[in-house]
Amino acid sequence: MNIKRGLLIGRIQPLHNGHMSVIQDTLNEVDELIIGIGSADQSHTNSNPFTSGERVLMLSKALREYKVDPSRYYIIPLEDIACNSLWVGHVKMLTPPFEKVYSGNSLVKQLFRENKIEVVQPPLFNREEYSGTEVRKRILNNENWEDLVPQSVIEVINEIDGVERMQNLNKKEVSELIK
Ligand code: ATP
Numbered sequence: 001m002n003i004k005r006g007l008l009i010g011r012i013q014p015l016h017n018g019h020m021s022v023i024q025d026t027l028n029e030v031d032e033l034i035i036g037i038g039s040a041d042q043s044h045t046n047s048n049p050f051t052s053g054e055r056v057l058m059l060s061k062a063l064r065e066y067k068v069d070p071s072r073y074y075i076i077p078l079e080d081i082a083c084n085s086l087w088v089g090h091v092k093m094l095t096p097p098f099e100k101v102y103s104g105n106s107l108v109k110q111l112f113r114e115n116k117i118e119v120v121q122p123p124l125f126n127r128e129e130y131s132g133t134e135v136r137k138r139i140l141n142n143e144n145w146e147d148l149v150p151q152s153v154i155e156v157i158n159e160i161d162g163v164e165r166m167q168n169l170n171k172k173e174v175s176e177l178i179k
């Protein structure tokens, strides 16, 4: 049997309802979906607050909450590398074989297409609200972010005191300490 496998990459900082919608839509097109967690080595910054392990937790709990069959997906952390031209090989080394990439990111599209790998751009769902940037902005401003993410993501962020972490990281004195 020829298994049709697709690759979807996102930084998942954090997982939101837009990610869940594209994951579910893509699972209707492929037998198995590889979910690559981009910039896996980054954490504890304003734009990448959560570790790779925390993002794995968000994905596994939310996929279970949505009753997705665990035999249909792989969650693979993908660390950044310095050379964009070598990045596709790096991703292929870390992932099960795949035939199609699902991404809206222009650099990701460019790099895979140069390597003769088909890329499709899935439609964005309610992008004004369902974006990692919007969720992070609302967390920092104590606005309603909970409506934008699955229930299990709220639970993971609570478990790791994620709101407090993000608000502390955003304070001037903490970012200055690191410099
Ligand atoms: P950030 O604002 O932090 O960049 P993001 O919302 O763009 O976060 P990423 O983690 O960067 O999400 O993942 C990007 C991928 O997630 C996109 O290529 C796209 O496939 C998918 N995605 C993100 N938001 C949506 C959405 N609202 N609807 C459908 N797919 C989405």
Ligand code: MG
Pocket: none
């Ligand atoms: Mg993005």
